[in-house]
Amino acid sequence: MTIQFRTGEYEMMGMVVKAKYEIHGNDILVTDADGPMKGVAIHYTLVNQNKLHSAFVDLVRMQ
Template sequence: MNILLRGTLLGIVAFGLAACASKSPGPLEGTWRMTDPFPLTVSFRRGELEAMGAVKRVSYKRYWSDVLVTYEEGVNKGASFRYTVIDADTIRSDSGTFRRVR
C-alpha cells in the first residue's frame, strides 16, 4: 500500500511540473508561417510573441504536445491560445496550420 501511495504522489508531482508556466516557448521557439486561411508569421521567443509587427509579453504552459500561450499585456491580456505540436516543423492552432520558417 505504501508503494502505491508513493507512486501516486510521484505521478501527481510529475504532472504538476509538466504543466508549469514558463517564459520558455519550448518546441514553439522560432518563427512560423501560416498561409491558409490568411497569411500570418509568428515568432515565439523567451517571454514574448511577435505577430503582425507587434511584440507582446506572454507565458507558455506545456501539456504534452500542446502549448498554451497566455498574453500578459494588451487587449488579449489573460487570453490563452493553444498550439499543438505535430512534428518539429508543424504546429496547429484554431487559426490554422503553421510551418517552421527558422
Template structure:
C-alpha cells in the same frame, strides 16, 4: 471550505507550471491561412506583424498553452498543438 482549498491548489499548480520558455513552440512559424503571417515565439514574448507581446507558456506534452499578459488579448489563453518540427 474544501472547494476553496481545491481551487487554490489548482491555481497555484497552474501558476507554478507556467514559464517563460515556449518549449517546442520556440522559433519562427508561418501561418498561411487566412492570410500569410510570420509569428516568432521567444522566451516570454511573441512577435507578429511587427508587434511584440508579453506572454507566459505552459507546456503539456505536445500542447503549448500561450497566455497573453498585455494588450487586447490580455488574460486570454491560446492552445497550440505541435504536430512535428514544421507543423503546429
C-alpha cells in the same frame, strides 16, 4: 503572416506581446500577459518539429 515565438514573448504583425507559455507534452498554451488581449489563451498542438496546429491556423516553421 509570420509569428516569432521567443522566451516570454511573441511577435506578430510587427507587435511584440509579452506571453506566458505552458507546455504539457505536445500541447502548448500561449497566454497574452499584457495589452488588449491580456489573459486570452491560444492552444496549439505540436504535430512535428516543424508544425503547430490550432483551431484557427496551422503554423509551419520557416528556415
